[in-house]
Every structure is written in C-alpha cells, then in structure tokens.
Amino acid sequence: MRAAEQWPAQFVAFDLLRMSGTDTTAWPYMRRRAALEELFTTRGLSAPWVLCPSTTDPRVVREWLTWGSVRLEGVVFKRLTDPYRPAVRGWRKYKTRITTEAIVGAVTGPLTAPRTLLLGRYDTGGHLQYTGRTTTLAGTTARAAAALLTPAAGGHPWMGWTFPAGWGSRQLLDVNLVAPDLVVEVGIDVARDAGGRWRHPARFHRIRAELHPMHVPKLGKPD
Template sequence: MSSTWSLPDPMLAAPTSDPDLAPGHAAEPKWDGYRALVGRRSGGGVLIRSRAGSDLTGAFPEIVAAAAGLPDDTALDGELVVWENDQLAFERLQQRQHRRTGAAAQAAAQWPAHFVAFDLLRLGADRTGQPYRERRRALEELFTGQQLPPPWTLCPSTTDPQQAAEWLQWSSVGMEGLVFKRLDQTYVPGWRGWRKYRSRHSTEAVIGAVTGTLAAPTTALLGRFDAAGRLQYTGRTTVLNAAARQALAVELQPSRPGHPWTGWTFSAGWGSRQELHVRLVEPVIVAEVAVDVSLDASGRWRHPVRLMRVRPDLAPSEIPLFGQER
C-alpha cells in the first residue's frame, strides 16, 4: 500500500426476496455484526475501517494485536462480531465502538470481538480486480498458510444450494440470512453488486401505541406480555401503507387510565436518541407482523417489522410471551 495508505469503500449488497442459491453464485451466511475492513500495511501499521468510513482501530485492540499475524500489505473485508451466551450480541459492538485506550482494553476483555473474514482485497498487491472465486481461494490459502487463530474466523462459503438452505436455520444464534456473490464477479467498492436475503418469519404482537393519530396511524408500536403479565415493548413497524392504516384505524381504541406504558419514552430508531411522539391505545389488538431474526439483548426486534394484517381473531393471551421467540 502507498504512503497515503487507506482502505476502500466496501462492496455492498442489494436486498432480494429470493432465498435460493442460483447457479454461478456462492452463498455466505449474513452475520449480525459490524461490517469492517482490516488492513495491515508494509511496516506493520494496522487500520480498521467501518462501512461508513469511521476509524475503529482504537476501539478493537484485540483485532489490532491479532493483525500482527497477517502478512504486510494485507486487507480483509468482513464482519466484527461478539458472541455472548452462544448468540451474536450486536449491542455489545455498539457499546464498544466509541471506547478508546483503557476503556477499549477493558471492553475487549469483557466482550472480545472476532473478525469474520469473507473477502481478500490485498495480499502484497491489489486483488479487487480478480473474480470472487480467485479471491476466495487466496483467502482460504491465507488462513491455512498463516494458521490464523481466533479472533480470526473464515466465513463459510458454498456453491451447494442445500448447504445454503441449511444456513438459514442458524437464526437461533442471530444469523441474519444469506449473501449471494457471483463467482466471476470482481470487487467494486461502493457498488451494490451482491445480493442479500434476510431471513424473516411471521409472528404476532399486541399494538400498544401508534405514531400519527388513531384515525390515521403512521406506525404501530408493538408489545408482548412477559411471564409476570407486564406488557413489554418489543419493536415498531415500518410506515403503514394506506390499506394497513385503514384496517388498523377501525380497530384502535383510545387508552384508558393505567396503560402499562404510561410515562414511557420510545426511541425513533435502534440506537437513536430522538424520541417519538406516540399515542397510547388499549393493548387489545393483535397484529401479525413479518420480522427478521435480529434481536437485542432484551429480546426486542432491532429492525422495524412489517405489519401484515390485523388479527381480531386472536386475543393477546394467545401470542408468544416476551422473550419466548429467539
């Protein structure tokens, strides 16, 4: 790498609704972590770059130390992940990203990160112009030749549709789905040339509040009762379409005194400090929603869910308890 050493923008993936692995493609598991590039330049300097371009080097000293085992002039694309209780713990990464020096070292000891490498961008020379199959072969040879130990992890890759389908069953540990890559495809920084399939399933939750008005709700805030009978917040829907707004408006009832969420505040997004203006409703309406597998440590859906339909045929007592589905 040159004296003005830097790492490129990562290649990106466009969403797809098709979970099947097509001929001429490879599939990789989609990890619930932080996309990151790790580079070791000639002379030993190490850089960890986030997808957005932020410098994460100081936040992950264990990855920096492990990079001493990489050859000079090497750059890897992959995912920073943290395991906790045999599950991927995205929230631990978020807690670590702004820590530096002593606080970063303490966090590394408490919540050690792994780097799951899925692409090789440099190894003595630029590899981005090579097709995926060649970059993948070189990445595997790097891992075996250097005998890279943890925190390095080689991301699985397959051209077998049956194997790819089996990986979709890994949702219980927090795996998010699959990424599909053409075998003859070069690595183009910033281009959405890959495809990603996010695992989703339908389930039910109680509507406890809405944004907008009861006559024209914009989004719905969802909850589930815990084992003690308390309504716990579990996530929010995407913006409702016209049909969903009309169907929901017919069913919503204004909140009576003593709503379990009285006095609560709700974030506008996962990790956001902006508060939503919400209207509490009687928590008696059940909605069927399409969700993915990304949960935070408390069991809440980390991504907005899609309202599929109102379920007046179901009572709140008939839906899963909070934290029961993982």
C-alpha cells in the same frame, strides 16, 4: 478480561482486501476468496478467528436458510468475477423472515388513521416491553386497525417513554398510546438488538383479534 469471558467475541472473515502489503480489491471475488481460505489453512487459524462459510451450491444455501435457531439473518450473494468496490452496493442479501404475533401499544399518526403500529411483548416479569415498529400501513389495513384501537387510559405501561424513529437513530417518534389489547401478526427477520428488539421494521400481515395479549410469545422466548 471479565467482559471477554462473559461475552466472548469472534472475528468472522468474509473477504480479503489487502494481503502482505498488496491491495487485492481489484482481484475477482473468487481469487480473493481462494487467497482468504489459503491464509486460514497456512496460518492454522482457529477460534476466535472464523472463516465465513461460502458455497455455490443452491442445496447448501437452502439448508443454511433453515437455521433459524442460531439466528442466521440470511445469505449474501456476490458475483464470482466482481472486484471489491468500496461504497457500491454490488452484493445482494436474502433475509430469513418468519411470522409471529405482537401487541399494539401505540401508533404513529391519528388513532383514526394510524400510519404505523408500535409493537410490544410482555417479558417474564409481566412488563410490556417495546419490540419494534411496522412499516407504513396500507389504507385498508389502517382503517381495519383503527376500528379496533382504544385510546390509552391512565397507567399505560409506556407512559413517559420515548421511541426512536429507527434503529440507532436519535430522532424520536410522535406517538399516540393505545390500550394494549390488540394482537397482530407480523413478518420479521431475525436481527435483534441487545434488548431483544427487532432491528428492522416489521411487515404487517393480519389482525389477530381472536388472540388474547397473554397468548403472544414472551420477550426473549423463541417464536
């Protein structure tokens, strides 16, 4: 009960696969959606039961994609005439992405030719925290970054840390720590884990050598 009061949860319904004992997966999506909307209306469902919004109006979609402040990850596209196909990728997702800055604290691969950059941000207590990792760098980008990276000296804030290969993965990365001096600009989506780390890999945009690490947004603060 205490956890429910502190972190209230909601059930967001976006499709209807079974209704009153009837398998609806063979119905076209527009029929399933109509039945789902009718269910919410006839049952008078309200919070914590939430009906996921849906539209066929491109103008409404464009407005939704501006809702970055509420951490809207993006929108999912479905064909109105398609049935529900389990384990088949028949939907498309458009992710909302922004560009922001982060500090390079480590790399995978050798310092002379890094494959990916491990990124960090300072929290409000002044501690450098891990926020995520880039996708694989292009050769020209790797060479440009390598020229600005310095091997870590003693007392690196990530000394002794381990880093997962991906969100939810148990596989650990083999990393080389570097002095947390280099700032880079990356493209990210808004999906975060409970600790504020980016759930998906960041896309490298450019080196921001003119920026001091303390100019990078703090962990948990708006970008």
